Amino acid sequence: MTTSSAPGKVYLFGEHAVVYGEPAVPCAVSRRARVTVERRDDDRIRVDAADLSLDGFTVTYGDDPGDADVDVPGDLVAAATGYVDGAVAQARDAAGVEGVGFDVTIESDIPLGAGLGSSAAVVVAGIDAATRELGVDLSAEELADRAYRVEHEVQEGQASRADTFCSAMGGAVRVEGDDCDRIGDAPELPFVVGYDGGAGNTGELVAGVRDLKETYGFADDTVAAIGDLVRQGERALRDGDVGELGDLMDFNHGLLAALGVSSRSLEAMVWAARDAGAAGAKLTGAGGGGCIVALDDTDATERALEYTPGCESAFRAELDTEGVRRE
Numbered sequence: 607m608t609t610s611s612a613p614g615k616v617y618l619f620g621e622h623a624v625v626y627g628e629p630a631v632p633c634a635v636s637r638r639a640r641v642t643v644e645r646r647d648d649d650r651i652r653v654d655a656a657d658l659s660l661d662g663f664t665v666t667y668g669d670d671p672g673d674a675d676v677d678v679p680g681d682l683v684a685a686a687t688g689y690v691d692g693a694v695a696q697a698r699d700a701a702g703v704e705g706v707g708f709d710v711t712i713e714s715d716i717p718l719g720a721g722l723g724s725s726a727a728v729v730v731a732g733i734d735a736a737t738r739e740l741g742v743d744l745s746a747e748e749l750a751d752r753a754y755r756v757e758h759e760v761q762e763g764q765a766s767r768a769d770t771f772c773s774a775m776g777g778a779v780r781v782e783g784d785d786c787d788r789i790g791d792a793p794e795l796p797f798v799v800g801y802d803g804g805a806g807n808t809g810e811l812v813a814g815v816r817d818l819k820e821t822y823g824f825a826d827d828t829v830a831a832i833g834d835l836v837r838q839g840e841r842a843l844r845d846g847d848v849g850e851l852g853d854l855m856d857f858n859h860g861l862l863a864a865l866g867v868s869s870r871s872l873e874a875m876v877w878a879a880r881d882a883g884a885a886g887a888k889l890t891g892a893g894g895g896g897c898i899v900a901l902d903d904t905d906a907t908e909r910a911l912e913y914t915p916g917c918e919s920a921f922r923a924e925l926d927t928e929g930v931r932r933e
């Protein structure tokens with residue numbers, strides 16, 4: 607039996623535009639997905655995803671998840687199995703074996719589909735645990751690359767390396783196309799997260815932005831503007847200028863809203879954070895619902911969010927400098 611964990615992330619800047627080759631700066635935060643893998647005697651996969659829905663469930667299946675032995679709606683099964691299937695396939699490939707089955711147990715404190723990178727954390731931790739269970743040790747870079755291939759497939763061919771690289775390596779990172787680096791000298795960033803209790807489907811939201819870009823030149827320009835903003839943000843990060851970082855987060859949120867990926871509750875939380883004196887606030891991740899991230903080193907934003915209609919919970923998120931780890 608082998609257990610690995612990997613962190614979720616918030617985006618300081620650059621989500622969505624990073625899918626089209628612009629730079630982005632995601633930062634790993636100290637909420638983790640833990641995946642335990644145990645080899646089976648047959649070739650089936652059993653997923654015990656206690657946190658996938660409020661009730662949680664267990665599903666066992668063979669080659670075809672359609673023959674799953676489970677009593678929950680099909681779309682939940684598909685959601686539970688897509689990333690795990692991909693992780694298991696990558697582990698089998700890395701070990702050069704076929705048809706080995708696993709019992710997979712996922713425990714996660716990253717809200718699902720909420721912009722904190724739950725999918726990337728599950729895939730990174732899942733590939734690490736499954737490869738080690740098969741006696742293969744991959745470097746964090748190899749894990750990031752294999753996890754990216756899984757996200758790319760589940761998101762139907764449109765994904766960046768940002769979430770998976772960040773989750774595998776930990777800390778603040780910079781991703782531009784295939785270039786992925788850790789940012790060694792990031793200043794202390796006092797992240798506060800507001801969560802509306804909802805979710806957005808990353809694959810669908812990415813497809814929506816792509817359609818907008820193909821229809822309107824100014825949507826294309828908006829994506830390019832996010833890239834310019836991120837380059838400016840990198841300078842502010844090097845200077846440790848939290849005031850400017852906050853202003854740029856506000857600007858980044860506006861551009862994401864223009865691309866149609868904000869929501870009423872995300873707007874309410876962003877404005878509550880700004881009114882409470884946060885240096886800046888924006889949605890994080892794919893959007894559509896889920897989380898905002900703000901910068902505030904006082905507890906004013908967290909308190910204000912707790913009383914904001916539409917906000918289900920608010921919490922401080924520390925930068926997690928550790929990426930994937932053995933448990």
Ligand SMILES: Nc1ncnc2c1ncn2[C@@H]1O[C@H](COP(=O)(O)OP(=O)(O)OP(=O)(O)O)[C@@H](O)[C@H]1O
Nearest residue numbers: 655685714718719720721722723724725808891892
């Ligand atoms: N605890 C979990 N157990 C099982 N599957 C999970 C778990 N957490 C996430 N997943 C998988 O990840 C999917 C959510 O991924 P999605 O990319 O849509 O959102 P996210 O990664 O949380 O947010 P974002 O991509 O915007 O950062 C779920 O539908 C599920 O398939």
Ligand SMILES: C[C@@](O)(CCO)CC(=O)[O-]
Nearest residue numbers: 621622765766768891892
């Ligand atoms: C929206 C997106 O940019 C981030 C989702 O957390 C998608 C991706 O990078 O694959």
Ligand SMILES: [Mg+2]
Nearest residue numbers: 723725726808
């Ligand atoms: Mg995701």
